[in-house]
Amino acid sequence: MEIEKRYCQSCGMPLDIHHEELFGTNSDQTKSEEFCFYCYQNGQYTVDYSMKKIIDVWVENTDLFNNHIHTKYTPDELRTILNRRLPTLKRWKQKNDTENVYYEIMNRIKVYINSHLFDTLNTELLSKIAGLSRFHFLRTFKAYTGESVGNYIQRIRLEYIAHLFLTTELSLNNIIQQTNYQTKHSLSKAFKKHFGLSPTDYKEQNKHSYSDMSxxxxxxxxxxxxxxxxxxxxxxxxxxxxxxxxxxxxxxxxxxxxxxxxxxxxxxxxxxxxxxxxxxxxxxxxxxxxxxxxxxxxxxxxxxxxxxxxxxxxxxxxxxxxxxxxxxxxxxxxxxxxxxxxxxxxxxxxxxxxxxxxxxxxxxxxxxxxxxxxxxxxxx
Known part of the structure; x- marks a missing residue:
């Protein structure tokens, strides 16, 4: 009867019952049947690496991996194998499942913002679309984008308006009407705060920025x-x-x-x-x-x-x-x-x-x- 192959539930190295020296140790010093000694000792992970980092470490040490389990993988072959294997392992599966859910939510929110850029966008509406509490939504959005949701929306709006200044002949008043911005004064103030120039000065400065084309x-x-x-x-x-x-x-x-x-x-x-x-x-x-x-x-x-x-x-x-x-x-x-x-x-x-x-x-x-x-x- 063929024995099901087991892998270290952290780094993906095969664990062979005939090579117990590869097994990690639990807190009571018994052998761990789930993790190798590189990843798990005394009931704790030995390093706080990301999944990508662990793959990179093994790829850099492909010869060591091959010596342990008697294989002849090339670094590229080993990377491909581990990229497929690690997301299914205990250490990463739950973490990946949670991350995947949040990535899907944040992608959905960003698509909505892109499609309704100059509509009324408030945190109550966006958190409802995300299916999260307002507090949790604000924290998650900033964690995944590096910006608060308010700053993100404001920046994209202003950069789109700057694009209109550079590529169209629309006047400031026309742009205000097209983008449903509040007033000429509020737009000019926000624009200068973001770009460091008034809309008029910005257009004039960038008009000649790349006149000498390759x-x-x-x-x-x-x-x-x-x-x-x-x-x-x-x-x-x-x-x-x-x-x-x-x-x-x-x-x-x-x-x-x-x-x-x-x-x-x-x-x-x-x-x-x-x-x-x-x-x-x-x-x-x-x-x-x-x-x-x-x-x-x-x-x-x-x-x-x-x-x-x-x-x-x-x-x-x-x-x-x-x-x-x-x-x-x-x-x-x-x-x-x-x-x-x-x-x-x-x-x-x-x-x-x-x-x-x-x-x-x-x-x-x-x-x-x-x-x-x-x-x-x-x-x-």
Whole structure:
């Protein structure tokens, strides 16, 4: 009869009853049948590491892992195995289940705020949508976003208004009407507090900020396309993702989640979505998501959710090469192309479609299409 394989319920290392020296110890010094000696001694965890940190430690010590259990994993193979195994283990499962519930709630709240940005948004309404007490909602929102809910809403509103100043010819009074802001005085006061400049000075200063564009951007003209709406399974990218490797690991997480929930199709496309103008919003605050297009509904889980890309007209810019030069292209689009043609940006919701996947392709050969939502300018 085959014995069911057991794993350390913290780090995922297989525990073999014939190698008791690998077992941790309980508070009474008996052998723990759940944890290895690296993770658990005297009835306590030996280190207060995150799940990601424990995986990183084992990957850095792949040879030691292999020596203990007589395997020949490569570091990449071991990372893949542990990424799948650890979320199912005792130490992490309950914690992950709780975190997943809160991620789903916070994603739902942020989607609601994005969709009702200039409606009346108060903590009573938002906590009711979240299904939490007002006190618990306020604490949870700040823990997951790093901002109070009031500051978060105020910042996104002001950054959207700044975007209107830079990309449209709307007057301050027109913008107040369009955004349902209280008064000209209250908007100017809040704007100056956030950006350090009055709306007029801000527009004048940024008008010439990027007049000397890179040669990369000169002569790039878009196609104007009307697209049908798209549904995507997404995963938010936060500002802790700072390297190409981390970025690709998150893509792999998204692929694994998608493959576990829907049938793979050649029609699935890789996309990323930005809800902010990168010339206005600090990088650390940008709302950025990676996603895969799907043609069926997928139940949100933790960091993974569903989002609709709206149908409409888009200016589509094609780009080949490393992502490091993309900011120059965006500057060209926002500050040179948009002000000099018959279109204006409809909203700050833009997305990128990857013709070649960002996981497998060499960075310098990546093909990207940038979609900017547009509408015809109103004739004066």
């Amino acid at each position: 040669m990369l951007s000169k002569g790039i003209l878009p196609q104007i396309k009307k697209i049908s709406g798209l549904s995507i399974v997404y995963r938010a990218i936060d500002n802790t993702c700072s390297t190409t490797k981390e970025y690709k690991d998150i893509w792999k997480e998204l692929l694994s989640f998608t493959e576990s929930n829907i049938a793979k199709s050649p029609e699935n496309k890789f996309v990323s979505v930005s809800m902010d103008d990168p010339l206005i919003t600090l990088y650390s605050n940008c709302r950025f998501f990676i996603g895969i297009t799907v043609n069926q509904k997928v139940k949100p889980k933790g960091k993974f959710g569903m989002m609709d890309i709206p149908e409409g007209y888009y200016a589509v810019f094609k780009y080949k090469g490393n992502y490091s030069s993309l900011p120059n292209l965006y500057r060209y689009i926002y500050l040179m192309w948009l002000p000099r043609n018959e279109y204006r940006q409809k909203n700050t919701f833009s997305f990128e479609l990857y013709i070649k996947t960002p996981i497998e392709e060499d960075d310098n050969n990546l093909l990207t299409e940038i979609y900017i939502p547009i509408e015809k300018r109103t004739k004066k």
